[in-house]
Amino acid sequence: MSESTPTRPEADRIRALLETESDEIKENTRLFNAARYDAVEAVGAETHEQYRTRAREIKEKSIERLPDLIHRTRTAVEANGGTVYVADDAEDANRYITRVVADEGADSVVKSKSMTTEEIDLNDALEADGFDVWETDLGEFVIQVAEESPSHIVGPSLHKSREEITALFEREFEPDEPLDSAQKLTAFAREFLGERIDEADVGITGANFVMAESGSIALVTNEGNARKCASIPDTHVAVAGIEKIIPSIAELEPFAGLISRSATGQDVPQYLSLLTPPVDTPTIDFDRADEPGFGGGDADREFHLVLIDNGRRAMRRDEELRETLYCIRCGACANSCANFQSVGGHAFGGETYTGGIATGWEAGIEGLDVAAEFNDLCTGCSRCVNACPVKIDIPWINTVVRDRINRGKDPGFDDLLVDGLVPDEEGSGTPLRKRFFGNFETVARLGSATAPLSNALASTGVARKSMESVLGVDARRDLPAFERTTLRKWARSRDPNVEDPVRRVVLYPDVYTNHVRTERGKAAVRVLEALGCEVVVPDVGGSGRAPLSQGMIATAERKARSAAESLLPYLEDGYDVVVVEPSDIAMFRREYEKLLPAGAYERIDEGSYEILEFVYGLLENDGDIDALPAGNGAGIAYHSHCQQRTLGLESYTETVLERLGYDVLTSDVECCGMAGSFGYKSEYYDLSMDVGETLAEQFEPAADERTVVASGTSCMEQLDSLLSPGTRHPIELLDPVGREDETPNGTSPLRKS
């Protein structure tokens, strides 16, 4: 790779994180993630879903009537004897808070965990004015001592091992006894911070929720430090974004269980504090240590609620970024993200926020340039979608921000070759590489038309070098080999001959199945025919998945409209649409809601099926399973596809294979790491392989006795390079004709053997 490749520093940065922080982050995020799945199962998926629906509604309504809720909050807090300050931005908030602290004549301040105060860099502002500030959440404390930034919304120091913390504390504090266990570290921190809390004049907390009607705050903690920060110093300052307001205690209910279940898999947090300050807890005076009644102090309690705008009101007006404000900061989107599990928030995060939703927060608070630094780490795998307790479409926010970043970019390219690939809608700012991947359909069309020459050419060293330097396509990746005879051409040349069909089916010729993995398309046609369906493979263009994943929304929209125009007449005619490529069925069922008029979306959503889902349906309706070859107990290692699993479609494949008599082992990783074009990009190659490693580890022990199958094209590519070539689509196992007369993909002349 040449030194001038712009992707080089990013590749180095990611490699460094993979070496230093990855092990801890993987272990911890996966623990949280697994605990979340268990907790949802324990409470019941349906109940959990009802809470999510309710939580979403509450957030939508609360943001809708935010100005009114701010007003009500102010009225209630002031009636209770507290003060409310609405700060326009970080500077405004810091000015106010430092003044409150100065007015108290305070020397020191203790804080409990608050991302919002991280966002405004409150500690720096307080320290600049000469105040001592101590973070009392142990994770935040570690970060403060290490002078680092949080790597995770919920566990700010989860990239650090116990050994690293021991070394850090022993260096900084020179304790008499070694701090060589989690117990000793905790005991040390408790004592050290306990003294700081007792001495502090002001306690600063965040607020997970603010309840307008009573002027109350809700705090979610496990350590008990927020309880101390809110009750031991006489003055309590709570800092929260304006989006944290909900109407009243009644609306808190769904969140009380959701937040911990989503964050750490707990049923409820250790401590859910519901405080309506100033609280009745007496003040305590440690200077009068021997006086009864907690020192007999007669100080008044003081309370300030600082509500922060800092870009939020503008986000509220922004149709696309608005739902970011529903976020309750549980971190589930980070824990369920395969890329995040490998690199953590120091790569996948901005100034303050980390994980999938960080793109929305950072774009709204800091600006597009900060979001641009990590936005490409979201591959759109959509695994966070079902994890999010308030149903935020996190991948969509990432796509929208990507689109805006593209448009804001200086072109800097003037390449005739690619001119034909530039759709007008995108403007010339979209980087060349994104246009290349976004218009893969065009590349594929040309590739098939000129195959095998195109394949031979593309595989030469010279071509791969220039692809790497110009397009950032990693030379270590195998390129897709285009078939000269596309699936459509093949289908046209056949005489289907199904009398009295049980169903009439449009097999959607997605770009990969049509040009590259034609064998799985042919198998699909033959399986459907064997089960009594009439199958047509019409001339329909790409679904728009490829441009969408590059943030080229206008192009995706145009593709979606064109695909809909081709498909709708069939649907009107009573055809079902059957799709082989999971990322395309996900387009039809999920993203088309954003790209098409409601009526067209609903029609396509209702009328389209993933291929094995459809086969399952046929078998359920008296389809003849004996028309398909039996599995006879043969072993299968099956990797479903991330977007397929988000739609809940993987079980159809498992069930059909099991009914045929296969012994199925299913992977449980969130994503294979390839994620469409992601794994081809030079700077992400190492990350992509690192993510894939977990999948490989699950299958490697079984790979000798089991046939490896995967539903997605990119998953197949990834498994081919991780294990050995020859990964197949499950539909190929069902093919009544078998594989003898087909060219197996693994022997394509362009693949490494």
Add this chain to the structure above:
Amino acid sequence: MSAGSVREFQQSLADLDTASTVVSPDEFETELEDIIETPAVGAELPFDDPSLSDLPVQLEPSPAQLREAVTGVTGARMGIASLGTVAVESRSRGDEFVALYPACHVVVVRERDIRADLSDAFSWLRAEFEAGRQSLILATGPSSTGDMGALVQGVHGPEEVHIVIIRDNE
């Protein structure tokens, strides 16, 4: 609002590594004396009967007594059977300090005050808020952290929690 069962409450507490003891009103004082390790501090219970006044528990303690105590005794007017949660109120008697400083927090709750689940608890909470009692902590098990590389109990709050359930008189 439905009543939760003592048995379910105790099961939930066991799942949380939290001890529990069921006592009759008559046994209350002797049982509690057994449970309390001295020095102990307390906040008078938030119901008329029983009282902590005849027990070796320092009420309204000084800051020094608070720091030295190994046990803190408070009452709760609500427990959640399905979760093992109790409500610690922020009262002027200093429940919050008593609940936080000592290593062991003993919570006294009456059988009749046990709610079945979180949603019953919220019905109670809404009524409390309406009545103007609007500051309390729903506490579930001992304080804990995973931030030091392994799960550790006893951080800024108690390391151990013991729930004493007083049976209702028949």
